[in-house]
Amino acid sequence: MLNCNALVHELNNRCWKVCSGTGKLSTKLDSRLETCLSNCVDRFIDTSNFMANRITSLAAQSASSDGQSSWD
Amino acid sequence: MEGADLSKMTAAQKEALMTQVKQQMMLLNTQELLSNVIDQCFTRCIPKPGSSLDNSEQKCLAMCMDRFMDSWNLVSRTYGARLSLEKSKY
Numbered sequence: 043m044l045n046c047n048a049l050v051h052e053l054n055n056r057c058w059k060v061c062s063g064t065g066k067l068s069t070k071l072d073s074r075l076e077t078c079l080s081n082c083v084d085r086f087i088d089t090s091n092f093m094a095n096r097i098t099s100l101a102a103q104s105a106s107s108d109g110q111s112s113w114d
Numbered sequence: 115m116e117g118a119d120l121s122k123m124t125a126a127q128k129e130a131l132m133t134q135v136k137q138q139m140m141l142l143n144t145q146e147l148l149s150n151v152i153d154q155c156f157t158r159c160i161p162k163p164g165s166s167l168d169n170s171e172q173k174c175l176a177m178c179m180d181r182f183m184d185s186w187n188l189v190s191r192t193y194g195a196r197l198s199l200e201k202s203k204y
Contacts, residue, residue, distance in 0.1 A: 047139070047142075047143055047146075048146075049193070050186070050189060050190045050193055051146050051147070051150060051186075053189050053193060054150070054182075054185055054186045054189040054190075055150055055154065057185070057189060058154060058182060058185050059154070061185075062181070062185075064158070067158075067174065067177045067178055067181055068177070068181075069177070069180075070181075070184065071181060071184045071185065071188065075185075076188060079185055079188050079189060079192070080188065080192045082189075083189055083192040083193055083196065084192065084196060087193075087196055
């Protein structure tokens, strides 16, 4: 549960930077900013999953080849 | 909390321990949030540090903190929803 929280902080830090940039701050999150933040979280998770899957495939390919690593 | 033996605790003692754990986690969470909001909002609001924080800088900092916390709540909800979604696939 503590780990969960650490990830939310990480996500918020990144997505706040990406989405609010240097634009003007206002008295609430406008809908564009909300959409950006929400997309950012989902795309970050998609990216994590994509990378994890890909590295597994690359490792499997590398293991089944003649032993030469694909990232030497 | 060192050497807490759950098996020897009454229900009331367990509940008291849970409350203590939750409070400690909330404190850690607040400390983390504070550290991050200071970092992000200083960068945002004080591009040219002067000899004091003027009114507009203070207003910016206050608004930045409010929006950053709104953002945290939204990110937390979105992440929670995504977790539920992923769990429901299995």
